[in-house]
Amino acid sequence: MLYRENGQFKSSYRSDQQIFPILQDRIAIGLLLAVAFVAIPLLSSEYLMRAIFVPFLILSLAALGLNILVGYCGQISLGTGAFMAIGAYAAYNFQARIPGMPLVFSLLLGGLCSTAVGVLFGIPSLRIKGLYLAVATLAAQFFTDWAFLRIKWFTNDSSSGSVSVAGLNVFGIPIESPVQKYLLCLGFLVVFALLAKNLVRGAIGREWMAIRDMDVAAAVIGIRPVYAKLTAFAVSSFIVGVAGGLWGFVHLGSWEPAAFNIDRSFQLLFMVIIGGLGSIMGSFFGAAFIVVLPIVLDGLPYWFGIPIDTALASHLTFMIFGALIVFFLIVEPHGIARLWSTAKEKLRLWPFPH
Amino acid sequence: MKFKSLALAATVTAVGLGALATAPAAFAQAKEQFFPLLAYRTGPYAPNGTPWANGKQDYIKMINARDGGINGVKITFEECETGYATDKGVECYERLKGRPGVTLIDPQATGITFALTDKVAADKIPLLTLGYGLSASQDGNVFKWNFPLMGSYWTAADMLIQHIGKKEGGLDKLKGKKIALVYHDSPFGKEPMPLLDERSKMHGFELQKIPVTAPGVEQKSAWLQVRQSKPDYVLLWGWGVMNSTALKEAQATGYPRDKMYGVWWAGAEPDVKDVGEGAKGYNALNLNTSGQSPKVIQDILKLVHDKGQGTGPKEEVGTVLYTRGLIIQMLGVEAVRRAQERYGKGKVMTGEQVRWGLENLALDQKKLDALGFSGVMRPLSTSCQDHMGSTWARVHTWDGAKWAFSSDWLQADEQIIKPMVTAAADKYAAEKKLTRRTPADCQS
Numbered sequence: 137m138l139y140r141e142n143g144q145f146k147s148s149y150r151s152d153q154q155i156f157p158i159l160q161d162r163i164a165i166g167l168l169l170a171v172a173f174v175a176i177p178l179l180s181s182e183y184l185m186r187a188i189f190v191p192f193l194i195l196s197l198a199a200l201g202l203n204i205l206v207g208y209c210g211q212i213s214l215g216t217g218a219f220m221a222i223g224a225y226a227a228y229n230f231q232a233r234i235p236g237m238p239l240v241f242s243l244l245l246g247g248l249c250s251t252a253v254g255v256l257f258g259i260p261s262l263r264i265k266g267l268y269l270a271v272a273t274l275a276a277q278f279f280t281d282w283a284f285l286r287i288k289w290f291t292n293d294s295s296s297g298s299v300s301v302a303g304l305n306v307f308g309i310p311i312e313s314p315v316q317k318y319l320l321c322l323g324f325l326v327v328f329a330l331l332a333k334n335l336v337r338g339a340i341g342r343e344w345m346a347i348r349d350m351d352v353a354a355a356v357i358g359i360r361p362v363y364a365k366l367t368a369f370a371v372s373s374f375i376v377g378v379a380g381g382l383w384g385f386v387h388l389g390s391w392e393p394a395a396f397n398i399d400r401s402f403q404l405l406f407m408v409i410i411g412g413l414g415s416i417m418g419s420f421f422g423a424a425f426i427v428v429l430p431i432v433l434d435g436l437p438y439w440f441g442i443p444i445d446t447a448l449a450s451h452l453t454f455m456i457f458g459a460l461i462v463f464f465l466i467v468e469p470h471g472i473a474r475l476w477s478t479a480k481e482k483l484r485l486w487p488f489p490h
Numbered sequence: 491m492k493f494k495s496l497a498l499a500a501t502v503t504a505v506g507l508g509a510l511a512t513a514p515a516a517f518a519q520a521k522e523q524f525f526p527l528l529a530y531r532t533g534p535y536a537p538n539g540t541p542w543a544n545g546k547q548d549y550i551k552m553i554n555a556r557d558g559g560i561n562g563v564k565i566t567f568e569e570c571e572t573g574y575a576t577d578k579g580v581e582c583y584e585r586l587k588g589r590p591g592v593t594l595i596d597p598q599a600t601g602i603t604f605a606l607t608d609k610v611a612a613d614k615i616p617l618l619t620l621g622y623g624l625s626a627s628q629d630g631n632v633f634k635w636n637f638p639l640m641g642s643y644w645t646a647a648d649m650l651i652q653h654i655g656k657k658e659g660g661l662d663k664l665k666g667k668k669i670a671l672v673y674h675d676s677p678f679g680k681e682p683m684p685l686l687d688e689r690s691k692m693h694g695f696e697l698q699k700i701p702v703t704a705p706g707v708e709q710k711s712a713w714l715q716v717r718q719s720k721p722d723y724v725l726l727w728g729w730g731v732m733n734s735t736a737l738k739e740a741q742a743t744g745y746p747r748d749k750m751y752g753v754w755w756a757g758a759e760p761d762v763k764d765v766g767e768g769a770k771g772y773n774a775l776n777l778n779t780s781g782q783s784p785k786v787i788q789d790i791l792k793l794v795h796d797k798g799q800g801t802g803p804k805e806e807v808g809t810v811l812y813t814r815g816l817i818i819q820m821l822g823v824e825a826v827r828r829a830q831e832r833y834g835k836g837k838v839m840t841g842e843q844v845r846w847g848l849e850n851l852a853l854d855q856k857k858l859d860a861l862g863f864s865g866v867m868r869p870l871s872t873s874c875q876d877h878m879g880s881t882w883a884r885v886h887t888w889d890g891a892k893w894a895f896s897s898d899w900l901q902a903d904e905q906i907i908k909p910m911v912t913a914a915a916d917k918y919a920a921e922k923k924l925t926r927r928t929p930a931d932c933q934s
Contacts, residue, residue, distance in 0.1 A: 187584040191577070232921075285675055285701070295684045295914075296624075296677035298604045302922045312612070388576065390604045392677055394704060395576055431581065438568070447531035447540075450571040 139483045155333055172322055177315045185314035188428055193321040194382045196423035199407040200325075200332055200416065201375030206405070207414035208336055209368035210348030211261050212269055215276030216376055216404040218257075221396035222280060223250040223377025224384035225290050228299050231385075232292050239306050243324075243385070247377035253280075254373025261365050265351075277398050284393040300390030317386045324382060328375055333416050335371060344368050345414070410464060412473025421472035425464075430457055523560060523826055523838055525550060525567040525819075526586035528579060528597045534705035535574040535730035537760035538811055539598060543569065544802035545815020546596070548790050551801070553823055555793040560826050562836045566591075574730070576601045580609075587613055591838045594618050594822055594848070600678040603636075608922075610635045615841040616825075616848050620818045621646070621754055621777055625681055626914035628907075630849060630877035631926045633915065637848045637877045639821055640777055640870060644910065645881040645902035646753045647682035647725070649775060651689045653885055653897055654723055654751065665694040670721035672712055672728070672736060675701040679727045682753070684914075686725075688906060706732025713739040726752040726774075733761035741768040748773065754883060758810035762888045770890040775883045775900075778817055779866050780893060782808040786816060786862030810893065817867055824861075825851060849874055849932075868899065874932035881907075 139160050146152040156162045176189065202216050227246030230237050257276040261269050284290050284297075291299050304311040311320055335341050343364040346354035355361055384391045403426060411422020433453040437444040444452075468475045482489070529543035530536055550565045559565055568589070570582035579602030583595060594616040597603050603623040610617045611634065618637050619627070625644040627636035654669070655661035671686060673679030683699065690697040698721055700712045706728060713736075716724060724745065726736055733756045740747060748771035752761070757774020782791065787808045795804045806812055822844075829839045829847030839847070852871045858864055870879035885897035919926065 181588070183584050183588060187581045191581075296600075296604070296680045298601070298677040300604065300608065300921075302608055388580065388605050389608050391576070392601060392604070394601065394676060434571070435585070445531075446529060446543075446569040446571045447536075450532050450573070 139480070139486075141484075155337070169326070173319070177318060182314050185318050188431060189318050190314070190321055190387050191383075192423055192427045193318070193325050194379050194387055195404070195407065195427050196420050197321075197325050197328060197382065198376050198379035198404055199411065199419035199423050200329060201372045201379060202404050203408045203411075203413070203416070203419045204332060204336070204344070204375070205368050205372035206408050207412070207418070208341060208348060209344040209365065209372075211258070211365060211368060212266065212405075213273040213372075214270045214398070214401050214405065215257060215273035217396040217398060217400035218276040218280040219250045219254055219373040219376040220380025220383060220400065221284060221393060222253050222373075223247055223380030224391065224396065225284055225299070226250065226377070227381035227385065228301060229290065229292070231301060232299075239304055239311070239385070243378055243381040246381040247374045250377025250380065251370045251374040254369045254377075255366050258366050258369030258373075261369065262362055274398075277401055281393050281397065296392075298390060298392045299384075301385050302389070304385060311386065321382055321386060324378060328378070329416060332371075332375065336416070340364075340367060348414075406461070410461060410471055412471025412476075415471070415473035417476060418471050418473030421476065425460075425472065429460070433457060521563060521838055522566045522591050523563050523593055524589045524591040525565060525593050525822065526583070526589065526595055527567050527569040528572050528582050528586075528595065528599075528602065529569050530572050530574045530598065532571060533573045533730075534707065534732075535599075538730050538733075538755070538758060539574065541758070541760070541802065541806055541809050541812040542598060542815040542818075544800075544806065545812040546819040547801040548794050548807070548812075549786075549816045549819035549823070551794045551799055552786075552790045555797075556789055560823060561830055563826075563830075563838055565823070572597070572599065572602060574599050574601075576605050580605050583609065587615055592841060593826060593839065593844050594841065596620070596818055596822070600624075600681065601676060604677055607633070607636060613841070614845075616845040618818065618822060618848070620814070620821065622678070625685075626911055626918055628876065628878045628911050629915035630872075630874050631915070632919045632924060633877065634927060634931075635845060637872070639848075639851075639872070639877070639879050640817075640867070641754070641878065641881050641883060641902070643678075643681035643727075643753065644685040644907055645878070646775055646883070647685045648689070648902040648907060649881075649883055649900040650725055650751050650753075650885075651686070651693075652903065653900060655693070661693050667695045667723070668698060668719065668721040669695055669723045669725060670698040670700055670716055670719065671725045672700045672702060672709075672716070674706060674728050674732055675703050678729060678755075682725075682727060684910065685906070688910065692906075702728070702732060702736070704732075705730055707735055709735055709739045713743045713745070716740075716745055717743045722749065724750045726750055726756045728752070728756045728761075732756075734764050737762065737765045737769045737772060741765065747771040748887075751775075751885070754814075757886060757893070759893075760811075762893075767890045769888050772888045773885050773896065774888075776810060776886045776893070776895075777867065777883050778810070778813045780808055780810045780813055784808075784813075784862055784864065784866050786820070786866070787813070789862060790816075813866060817863070820861060820863065821848075821851065821853075821870075824853060828852075848872065849877065851879060874927070874929075 141158045144159055156165060205211050205213050223246040226249035227242040230242040230245050257273055260272045264272055291297055311317055343359045346359050347364045351361055407422030407426045410425055412418025430453050433456055437449055527546055530539035550567050554565055570586055572579040572582050579597055583606055596618045597606055600622050603619050606617055616635050616637060620639045621641045623638050625642035627633035627638050628642055655664055686697050698719055700715050702709050702712050728736055747769055750772050752774030754775040754777050757776055762769040794800050825844050825847035826839050828850055829843040833843045849872055854869045868880055868882040872879040881902040882899050884895050884899055886893045887896040
């Protein structure tokens with residue numbers, strides 16, 4: 137009844153091609169942005185900001201990047217943690233070695249370094265496919281783990297191998313309070329989400345999807361697999377690299393290679409699979425599911441005032457979390473994003489379904 | 491079906507978020523000193539993290555039962571599971587730091603310490619890292635909020651080299667010897683390197699660094715290297731399952747266990763118990779005694795465990811890491827007591843006031859005896875410049891069934907440590923654009 141596009145006529149190509157062709161969607165997105173930019177910073181506590189929203193935003197960004205590669209181009213990658221690490225360490229080096237380097241440029245340059253390495257590790261994708269490619273990208277993971285642990289130059293000769301950043305500011309505005317950190321991450325996320333959305337609906341995104349669905353057929357109709365696959369690797373690792381920089385600089389402040397280990401790669405891959413492959417929205421759902429849910433589960437006994445052993449609580453969290461993953465994958469194998477679009481379809485017919 | 495599950499998911503999330511938002515307000519209480527306890531009872535480091543966490547909790551319970559708190563201020567606590575992971579540790583810290591009456595943080599992990607060092611200064615909460623953490627943070631003039639009481643990895647490495655030197659008949663006899671450092675490949679394992687490099691230059695021994703990938707269940711290649719290069723001594727810088735695995739591998743390679751020296755985090759019961767006879771002769775530093783004879787442990791057994799309120803199994807009370815947990819918690823409680831002497835007895839101390847207390851700790855033998863810690867540890871006194879207080883430790887040896895002390899008290903060499911600490915602290919200050927504290931700041 138409310139969510140129906142009757143009477144909304146498109147009279148120009150421009151209005152036909154907008155991201156959200158339905159008025160109600162545009163209103164909803166506008167409201168969501170208003171909540172994200174205004175209401176959340178005003179209303180939420182420091183804990184919510186620092187421990188939930190900031191990691192959620194950064195990992196959403198990383199999941200978004202990975203979704204381009206896995207969801208849109210169909211190239212399974214287990215090297216996401218590695219590309220995050222490259223983004224973070226490269227940004228750290230730009231920041232530490234070039235005095236007066238603005239933070240945003242460091243992060244973007246970190247993303248570019250990650251792009252270069254991502255393309256390099258994407259080259260094998262021209263020959264190998266599917267699970268074999270996943271194993272090949274695993275090499276990126278082990279290589280960066282090794283490089284950042286062993287090559288002292290990358291960590292600016294830090295004796296413990298741990299690097300840290302301080303005194304962050306964006307064009308003179310310090311990034312210290314939780315609200316500032318939150319807004320910085322949100323800014324990056326909104327810009328990159330818009331960029332990604334436009335890329336995947338444009339010519340290049342269609343090439344990626346054609347490669348994903350059947351690469352031989354795509355090649356026959358004139359899509360160059362080299363170009364399509366490598367651009368997917370490039371865009372994906374750029375976004376992932378920037379997310380890595382944010383994770384190190386904004387969320388942790390001080391990190392070691394273990395912050396970007398193989399577990400992180402798996403975590404991001406699960407986010408993309410559970411959230412929904414080939415869906416921008418799915419990246420957000422996946423990140424929310426994987427980041428926020430364990431924290432909420434962990435905190436439940438305390439909030440309800442039930443004294444419970446810490447070890448037991450954390451085991452319970454693992455069990456419930458695992459059960460929920462299985463539940464969601466059985467109910468909707470295409471991810472939470474598909475549930476979302478099913479709900480929207482139903483809503484269009486509500487309250488008179490046929 | 492899909493609608494239903496969607497609605498269910500939405501409700502669960504809404505309830506959860508609602509609870510998150512309202513949580514801090516509901517727990518505002520007065521006159522309670524709150525200790526956030528970061529612990530790990532799951533994962534590969536749990537065997538060592540659990541007794542440590544149990545010791546901390548039992549001490550709080552005992553103080554509440556025996557003395558009714560600190561001068562009448564009841565102590566409360568909440569534990570948060572970090573699993574030794576840095577990002578989870580940061581989340582725990584953010585969750586607990588806002589509670590009323592928050593005292594100090596003992597993160598129980600070097601990685602988490604690194605991540606929190608910048609955050610605690612902004613939040614004004616002291617960071618107590620007894621025997622671990624950032625070695626340079628001994629310099630209280632730069633690291634205002636860090637307290638690596640009783641020792642750091644540098645003092646530990648220094649004492650081990652001194653001890654080995656003594657065994658060889660003088661530090662000059664180390665020339666031409668080969669010492670291998672088998673380390674946990676993380677900041678924890680890498681921290682001692684600058685000192686060992688320095689010492690190796692001084693005495694002319696060769697230092698071979700052999701990394702073990704965390705968590706250290708797979709060490710075949712590391713011990714192959716040991717077998718090939720046949721070092722005269724092996725320093726073991728491990729934690730959690732890495733220690734027992736290393737000892738088993740040493741046994742398998744045939745490397746003599748009595749040539750192996752562990753840091754004080756690689757010398758507790760969980761590390762050697764599974765290896766049993768195979769670990770016989772293995773040495774490790776230790777900051778404290780073990781056993782159930784000290785008065786404080788008797789009090790805990792009587793007032794906590796006999797009442798059925800003990801945190802862990804009764805037979806683990808008094809083990810090496812349990813006792814270390816007690817010491818850490820005792821130092822935290824004594825810091826509050828010291829702060830109360832200045833800022834008002836029977837009041838809840840803020841993080842800033844506790845920081846003053848930690849900086850002005852003066853625990854002489856008489857006080858330690860009164861606290862029931864006679865013989866457990868040596869006296870300790872901190873100052874504005876020195877956030878460590880003392881560097882005493884002993885070497886103990888596993889005889890196949892129990893740990894027994896095999897050396898006198900050792901002390902790190904100030905001549906070597908001090909310039910290194912100052913240089914590292916200056917470097918840190920320059921990187922973070924901090925200035926050294928003024929004498930006036932020390933009074934506050």
